[in-house]
Amino acid sequence: MPARPHAAIITVGTELVTGQRLDTNGAEIASALLASNLDVVEMLSVADDIDRLAAHLARLTGDCAVVVVTGGLGPTHDDITREAASRALKRPLVRAHEIEKTLASIIARHREPEAAEHILTQADVLDGADVIAPTTGTAPGQIVQTPGGVLLLLPGPPREMRPMLASFLGTTCPATPPIRLRSTGITESDAQIAAQRVIGDAQGVGLTVLAAPADVEVVLFDEGAGLPELERIGALVRAELGDVCYSSDGSSLAETVVMLARRRRVRLACAESCTGGKIASALTDIAGASEAFQGGVVSYANELKTDALGVPAEMLERFGAVSDETARAMVTGVAALTHAEFAVATTGIAGPDGGTAEKPVGLVWFGLQTPSGVSSVRREFFGDRAGVRTRATMFALDLLRRALMES
């Protein structure tokens, strides 16, 4: 496999092209295609416009080995994906009788006779398509052979889409998965240089570096080298990245922290001022977090720092809420309250207002409690309010990760 096969993703729905909804489906599918060693060359969101969708489908199915479409498979007249695919591939729609039967019980629940015909359109599939029966929801998925490879039509709701995508990728694309080294606390270009230095002139290993705020991912692909060589180079790149690298299987930083704490059977807690609940929210996003994460206090107001965490009012008065002293007192307080062995605290100025020459917007003090004692770190982050909050959250989670690794 000298180069990876091309893939494209189309998400269908007017809500996507108006900014009302972030295209999380597209990103999730992109990530899954990457893990199957496919090279996603474009992602497209289109409004409910049948001509436009058909034109894109005709173009991409000739060009890409895999084209994935989500959305537009429901029962209303806005659901245009079946008809657009039929036009693009010049293949008629035929009714899938197995699917039709399962829809009968749904029709029985509707009062309006005309609802029946709408609902039954969900059983229409492209002639010759492999039908993926829904495990939840009503619309089936479809796998259709195309001039360039295969077209996969999936429903839009993530919990309907997800099992069908996994089933498709599991049977169709058993490629070597790439190695995904995720890091925080390193720039994109430094990560690129480090990885390139290791790879050198080695043949058959592809490299991509991806960056989000405070989160850099080095992805190594098998482009002919074979799995043992890919793993050998992956281990060397990980060593070169050093302790900024927090996972080698694509796990997020919060997942890594929860996994480390569960493995060590220790408890976690947090006291948050400027991050305002984002650390707790990131940890509780992870299923199984309750085995390690006790909770914490969002002490946005100074009174709450005193009343819930025991930060002395005189300390706040003397050093300010954004200070080394307050960060340490917050983390000590939340660790005592929750009996957690590992805790982190944040207090800073997220902006846009509240900055001074001495304490600018972006300044954050972190407190860290571990079984070895209390410490603190000062950082200045750039960016707007959202950027400062995201970077401070990642930094706090990384403090927990490093402390857990050392324990």
Next chain:
Amino acid sequence: MPARPHAAIITVGTELVTGQRLDTNGAEIASALLASNLDVVEMLSVADDIDRLAAHLARLTGDCAVVVVTGGLGPTHDDITREAASRALKRPLVRAHEIEKTLASIIARHREPEAAEHILTQADVLDGADVIAPTTGTAPGQIVQTPGGVLLLLPGPPREMRPMLASFLGTTCPATPPIRLRSTGITESDAQIAAQRVIGDAQGVGLTVLAAPADVEVVLFDEGAGLPELERIGALVRAELGDVCYSSDGSSLAETVVMLARRRRVRLACAESCTGGKIASALTDIAGASEAFQGGVVSYANELKTDALGVPAEMLERFGAVSDETARAMVTGVAALTHAEFAVATTGIAGPDGGTAEKPVGLVWFGLQTPSGVSSVRREFFGDRAGVRTRATMFALDLLRRALMES
């Protein structure tokens, strides 16, 4: 203006087509174009592939009145947008001398002589383009006349992109902004039916209904009716939607809650179990939240419900953490701790594990404290862990909104 002019958005960068980064720029631009009465027909993310980008630019600039591109304007060889636009529009690149001058100070900071030429490429603009000087960052924006209208090239970093987009839209698209009625607690189809019933056969008013989890937006466009008629119909649709409608200017639910609390000069707090910090995080995302939001407790573990919020251990033992009694005790506890006049509490089963026949995954109890007293509500939400947490967060914020409206 019988129909709205078409627009398209292209975001450039390999990190977007691998699922590493959500395309928040695209969504933000889409929302701004919608507010300028433009009809976004497609949004596209492409990898750093010059031929593919040039082909899309050639296609879309012939087809759309406004094409916005972000990303790919930096100094590295991955930054392909200038060259791709030059090819697509068959216009040479020329160096903008004003921009070149401002880059000189940046070059002085680099050690490698070859860095200079890379950095100076950022001053290359399409011949005849209007240059938008950067207020932050180094790459200028460009406004280029095209066969179909105008092409706008913007840098990728949001804080560089944002002021340039606002400046462009402010001068180029002074259209009637649409009316954006946002609601929670109503289905997309019920909102559609309610709006359509009001609009009836009225001419010159466009309607789009957009849906995200627990968040439905009815957008009314001026398609010839004129502003007074649009506003008259907007008021009628809002009345028809009733108290599920929380804003008519596109503000988010968290923004609405913070605004209401600030206006009434009251304090807010929250005690979160299953939402795990998402309510606090949503409120503190809003600049100025500190004037109303005191903070709260993320009482994930039962011990913390007792130790920080004063929920009696016998109560947890007898009724369970997910119960009417616990929700009430949690909200009473957090209101007492924070001295907030309005507080909300959540305790539920987000899944995927922990559900029983009596207390299934998706069950959430809410506690609400207001100056009139304490109340509670039971809800069952469908969806996966992320969906349940999002819907519970929206519901809790809406409890606060309704309580504030009544006060």
